Amino acid sequence: MSTVPEELKFTPSHEWVLVEDDIATVGITDFAQTLLGELVYVELPDVGDVIDQGEDCAVVESVKAASDVYCPVSGEILEVNEALADEPELVNDDPYGNGWLFKIQIDDLGQLEELLTPEEYQKQVAEEAH
């Protein structure tokens, strides 16, 4: 099992969050992309969409299946990763880097407390892998 980046926070539904001030960059974890297999299409929210925590706001489609992405925090979409339109495989190749999905203006920084630490997420993944 690969390790997860220490600077990130996670959701039980396999999204990762990188927080810089009040902006969160969101993607799906390495575990999630491995499980899904090769991505062939990513449907992203529109810039300006206002999304609630836990709402499905993106879809990642692999050769095998479509999977919803749930928004880790409430807020307004500031930017989406346009490169994924032509290169959805960036999510497979670099899930924590060039494969990011969207950036969101965080409404309530308190919601970050609900997210998992790398250790907690790692533990969950270890359990799910069995």
Next chain:
Amino acid sequence: MRTALYNQHIALGGKVVDFHGWDLPLNYGSQIDEHHAVRKSVGIFDVSHMTVVDLRGAQVIPYLRKILANDVAKLVPNQAMYSCMLNESGGVIDDLIAYKIDDQYFRLVVNSATHDKDLAWLEKWAKEFDVSVTEIVDKCIIAVQGPQALTLVSAIFEIVNTLKPFRFVDQDDYFIARTGYTGEQGVEIIAPIAESQLLWQKLIDAGVQPCGLGARDTLRLEAGLNLYGNDMDETTSPLTSNLGWTTVFDGERNFIGKQALETERANGVQSVLVGLILKDKGVLRTGQKVVLDNGREGVITSGGFSPTLEKGIALARVPLPLTSASVDIRGTLKSVQMVKPNFVRSGKSVVEMI
């Protein structure tokens, strides 16, 4: 269950999944790379899970003319044919390939998911004819598919050079047929286990790409080849499954399901299997609803992403008459192009995208 090539799959990094009770590789890393290898060069598949049944007896021809919708009477020795096996109501029990070895000896290759009911049906009807039904279990089947497949295989088995599509040879333990499930040239080789393991290794050592179930599915979907259980089953007839061409009605022959099909034809076929191409980016998925412009609805029977077209494609059963159509993707209607159910052959797109 495992095929005799299971250890080879693990050694090659195959990601093994359960497929109707068989542990088979979904892919060996990249399903898309495997798909392209078959379209552009050559790939090999372990399809040993498929059921092989030998039929022998003086009445094997009348028997097969009774239980198959296609007519084995037109076959010469060493020729094979695709057919449906129907129930009395014209539904498809399974689809298969029948190989004529001689007038008293045929071989069938049928699906693995339908193994038990196929054998039960074959044995039930064999009682009424002088025919023995023997399943061949100690074997492997290796499919070698792609534009370079024949060159590759004929370096090992020279006779393959002269083999035409749907012809086969049966010599020295190797049963080699010009058949496949990819829309490319190639062969399927049935051989005893030890010989199969050697052959597989020889092909891998020659650098051939091993391909898993994932690529097998996208290749057959691009080629518009039906998957039993998805695109047809016991509730659908060949006439609504783009398989009318495999049913032979002429003459006195009274095959099982014939009457039901004749009634269906006389009343007018109500729905057909078509191909769909998603105009926008995205993927079509099995089970999605197809909405015609006249308000009537159909369903995607097999959907996926076409690596060759880089588009979402599908086979769908839709009611006649055909109109332009959309597919309901997560609550949004997306426009699709309706085409004949055949997207890619011999490495090239056969559809004109609008």
